[in-house]
Amino acid sequence: MFARAAQGLTDIAYSLAEKVQPFAQSYASGLRKADAAQRKVIRDTGYGQSILDPRYRQAVQAQGVSFKKDPTEFLGAYSSRFLVDVANDGTRTYFWRYNHPVAASQAVSDKYIGNYTTSPTGQALVRASIALPAIAVAGTYDITNPEEQFRPRGYAQRYAEVGSDDRRITAQPGAEMFERFFLGRTGDPLKYETAKKEIPDLTPERYGNYQRFLYQDKGLLGLGVIKGTMENLEGKPEVRMLGFPMGIPMVAGFAGGSIAAKASLKRDAQMPRTGTPAQRLARGAAAGLAGSVGGILLGNVANEVIARANRPTYPSTSQYDQNIN
Secondary structure (H helix, E strand, O other): OHHHHHHHHHHHHHHHHHHHHHHHHHHHHHHHHHHHHHHHHHHHHOOOOOOOOHHHHHHHHHOOOOOOOOHHHHHHHHHHHHHHHHHHOHHHHHHHHHOOHHHHHHHHHHHHHOOOOOOHHHHHHHHHHHHHHHHHOOOOOOOOOHHHOOOOOOEOOOOOOOOOOOOOOOOOHHHHHHHHHOOOOOOOEOOHHHHHHHOOOOOHHHHHHHHHHHHOOOOHHHOOOEEEEOOOOOOOOEEEEOOEEEOHHHHHHHHHHHHHHHHHHHHHHHOOOOOOHHHHHHHHHHHHHHHHHHHHHHHHHHHHHHHHHHOOOOOOHHHHHHHHO
16 A cells, blocks of 8 residues: 555656656756856946846847747746846946936936947047036036035035034035035035025025925835925925936036037038048037037026026015005
8 A cells, every 4th residue: 555655656756857857957948048148248248237138138039038939948047137136236236327317317318429439538528528517517516616615505514513503614525525526415405594695585485395395205106216396495496316406407408418419420420521530529529518508508597487486476665555555
């Protein structure tokens, strides 16, 4: 009796093994093909360890991996990719690279312009001509305030002395500059009385609304990732992406510079005999700079129009007297 039971269990085990073996082989095949694809992507690009990277999808497809063709092999390939992603911060690297509106805007600008030169130096020159003016008006620093480490108006230094009456003065200038220029942080708003000295038309209502926007508004879908207000401390529209400010002038600067630079580079590419490569790049950079500055000026005009519409209107002296009488 026990012998028959043991034989029955053995037969079942063999049967399961025979059924599982093809799946195991397909899964292992997926792992092998994933490694081959990932070696190629990393070798060719020096990057690309995210499971979301479209280059990986193209690479495994070239290896013959397809969900429709063999789901188990597909699972093996993407199990490998998931492990590589987690171990090497693949997807998080993209987040760290693009978690600031300036970085995201630069990426969109670069993608739009495309590659009209094989010179890395030339590409950098054109991109810098667009980005530098736009970044200067992003709101994270004030280029007219070097004596206070370029602190923006209405905001406190992050490293002011604890208990200091004037939080416009920092105890750590180096750390202040690093956070402002490398991390893109503005600091917290000054207390109302001090902020009003720097922004004369600031009202208690606007100040309170902006404080609620900063610290209580959860933004789009309640996640706090992206949120916006029609009135920042200066009464101008502001969008915050992961806590970092982004205004109309910055966006308009990137847009204007990108459009102008691409138009110039594309025109020269279609007429390659109009000057040397260096001269064509210089024209592209000049166009990018002019377009960026022009976009910023238009953005400032739009800001001022919106700010004026947001300001409360009070009756004139004569209207006030008439109302009293």
